[in-house]
Amino acid sequence: xxxxxxxxxxxxxxxxxxxxxxxxAGLRTVQTIGVPADDLALxxxxxxxxxxxxxxxxxxxxxAASREADAWLRARGAAHVMFKVCSTFDSTDAGNIGPVTDAxxxxxGEAIALVTPAxxxxxxxxxxxxxxxxxxPLNESPLKDHPLNPMRDSNLxxxxxxxxxxxxxxxxxxTVARGVExxxxxxxxxxxxxxxxxxxxxxxxxxLAVLGAAALDAxxxxxxxxxGLGLARALIAAGRVAGQPAGTDAGTAxxxxxxxxxxxxxxxxxxxxxxxxxxxxxxRLDPGRLLAGEDEAGAALAWAMERIGDGPVLIAxxxxxxxxxxxxxxxxxxxxxHAIEAAMATIAAGLVERGVRRLxxxxxxxxxxxVDRLKLPAFLxxxxxAAGVPVLRTTDGGMVLALKSGNFGGRAFFADALALMP
Numbered sequence: 001x002x003x004x005x006x007x008x009x010x011x012x013x014x015x016x017x018x019x020x021x022x023x024x025a026g027l028r029t030v031q032t033i034g035v036p037a038d039d040l041a042l043x044x045x046x047x048x049x050x051x052x053x054x055x056x057x058x059x060x061x062x063x064a065a066s067r068e069a070d071a072w073l074r075a076r077g078a079a080h081v082m083f084k085v086c087s088t089f090d091s092t093d094a095g096n097i098g099p100v101t102d103a104x105x106x107x108x109g110e111a112i113a114l115v116t117p118a119x120x121x122x123x124x125x126x127x128x129x130x131x132x133x134x135x136x137p138l139n140e141s142p143l144k145d146h147p148l149n150p151m152r153d154s155n156l157x158x159x160x161x162x163x164x165x166x167x168x169x170x171x172x173x174x175t176v177a178r179g180v181e182x183x184x185x186x187x188x189x190x191x192x193x194x195x196x197x198x199x200x201x202x203x204x205x206x207x208l209a210v211l212g213a214a215a216l217d218a219x220x221x222x223x224x225x226x227x228g229l230g231l232a233r234a235l236i237a238a239g240r241v242a243g244q245p246a247g248t249d250a251g252t253a254x255x256x257x258x259x260x261x262x263x264x265x266x267x268x269x270x271x272x273x274x275x276x277x278x279x280x281x282x283x284r285l286d287p288g289r290l291l292a293g294e295d296e297a298g299a300a301l302a303w304a305m306e307r308i309g310d311g312p313v314l315i316a317x318x319x320x321x322x323x324x325x326x327x328x329x330x331x332x333x334x335x336x337x338h339a340i341e342a343a344m345a346t347i348a349a350g351l352v353e354r355g356v357r358r359l360x361x362x363x364x365x366x367x368x369x370x371v372d373r374l375k376l377p378a379f380l381x382x383x384x385x386a387a388g389v390p391v392l393r394t395t396d397g398g399m400v401l402a403l404k405s406g407n408f409g410g411r412a413f414f415a416d417a418l419a420l421m422p
Contacts, residue, residue: 004241005047005231006073008066008104009084010096011364012371013405014225015051016379017388018084021225022047023381025232026243031392032378033371035065035072040377042395046241047232048073053368055086059095063103070104080216081108082231086364086405087117087124087224088138089131089156091163098163101197101222108219111191114171114183115160116211118202119226122387122408125203129157129170156199166196173201176210183214202226209233225388253422254400257308258358259351260414262316263344263366264406272362273316275411281307285317291330291339297346304347305354312418315347318362341365345373352399360402360417367403376401385417386410 005027009015012033019031027046035050036042050069054062066083073081083097083104091097097115105113118126123134133141137154153159161168169190175182183200190198200211212230215221216238221231236243260280262273276282283303290296304313317340328336348359348370361367376399382391385402386409392401402417410416 002077003046003048003073004078004235006070006076006078006081007047007049007084007228008069008073008081009049009051010055010062010100011053011086012051012367013364013389013403013408014084014086015049016390016392016403017405017408018225018228019047019049019379019381020384020388020390021228022049022232023390024384025229026236026245027232027241028244029381030378030395031381033376035069036377042378043380046235048076048078049084053365053372054096054100055090055364057096059099062096063099066100067103067107070107079219080231081220082215082228083220083222084228085117085222085224087119087122087226088133088141088151088407089117089159090151091159093162095163097222098160098165098197102165104220105196110218110220112187112195113197113218113220113222114187114200114211114215115156115197115222116200116202116227117156117224118200118207119224119229120203120205120208121226124224124226126156126199126201127173127203128201129172129199130154131156160197160199164197167194169193169195169198171198171200173203173207176201176207180210180213183210184217187214197222213237252397254357255422256358257354257356258312258360258418258421259304259308259356260312260314260360260362260418261344261348261366261370262314262318262362263340264363264404265318265320266406268407268409269318269362270320271411272409272413273314273318276314276414279415280312280314282314282316285315285340285343287317287319287336287340290343291336297343297350300347301350304351308356312414314414315344317344317366337365341369345369349373357399358401358418358421359399360404360414360421362404362413363406371401371403383420385420386413389413389417391417391420
């Protein structure tokens with residue numbers, strides 16, 4: 001296998017988003033869970049997205065895992081590796097975007113890395129280095145109350161500089177509008193001044209093509225799926241990838257019972273869980289009882305098995321931000337989060353043991369915990385459920401899943417997903 005593009009994603013739902021974007025752009029793409037074993041059989045593809053669960057772990061661990069993934073991708077011919085981060089730049093002043101970008105850039109022998117989370121198609125834009133979520137700055141969006149990585153500063157030059165060893169510069173929109181050569185010149189100038197990274201503005205879809213072509217000159221870049229789209233377009237334009245129509249076949253129908261799990265506390269997921277109550281039974285975990293040692297996972301499984309023969313069910317641990325904050329105050333942020341993720345993973349494993357082969361999971365951390373527990377090594381891409389969320393089929397064809405970032409999808413997401421997972 002000789003890859004045109006290697007990608008390292010810092011969570012599983014973000015990896016699915018990127019793999020879906022690359023596939024739609026014409027690259028044959030596989031998503032793996034962790035660094036693949038050498039004996040894992042993969043089809044001939046143009047791009048591999050290695051999914052890590054590294055967004056919120058200690059920075060040294062995230063760096064080590066990312067370096068291992070980078071080495072695997074480079075060994076399979078990837079001349080360019082993109083570090084995929086969330087389009088809302090979820091991180092803290094300790095990392096992990098800055099430390100991983102620094103490490104991958106230095107390993108690649110590059111002076112500077114282009115960085116942008118912009119993806120105008122999903123209403124994520126960057127102007128003068130400030131990230132906007134729709135019409136509002138990041139620090140005024142619901143992400144300001146993210147339970148793990150609250151984002152209180154919309155200026156990404158400042159955000160990334162607080163995490164990085166070298167200064168961080170800006171490639172502004174006026175430069176991007178002048179085209180690829182102007183961006184290249186700006187990056188050279190910033191590198192000459194000692195900058196190790198540059199936040200790049202992007203407001204329009206066409207900006208991504210400019211940034212992708214400029215980023216491809218180097219061996220590493222950092223961004224959200226929008227940058228992946230720009231890289232894919234640049235590879236095809238340069239003739240390094242033939243390009244092909246995106247596949248829409250979800251494979252042979254599996255049938256049998258189906259279930260949904262929701263661990264995200266985003267406003268979008270809370271609305272989706274509420275909407276699902278009109279079309280399927282919904283069971284809500286009690287995080288307080290769970291953290292008190294009660295067998296909430298066992299109770300949820302028993303509840304599900306009484307109903308799943310009649311149709312899909314949904315089990316949710318999602319709560320509004322106030323309830324989450326109160327829970328974290330009583331038990332600690334990490335303890336609360338880990339307990340809920342472990343319970344959801346236990347429920348998922350129990351459902352699969354009882355015959356569930358169609359599973360929808362909402363929430364990045366929840367998806368990571370579930371897929372790790374199920375030990376699923378890699379996925380092929382199926383049809384798109386919502387922007388950034390494809391149907392995923394295990395490479396052995398035994399399961400279909402949807403892994404959704406908290407903020408993605410419309411109100412009817414769970415029903416829409418199941419309709420595409422026969």
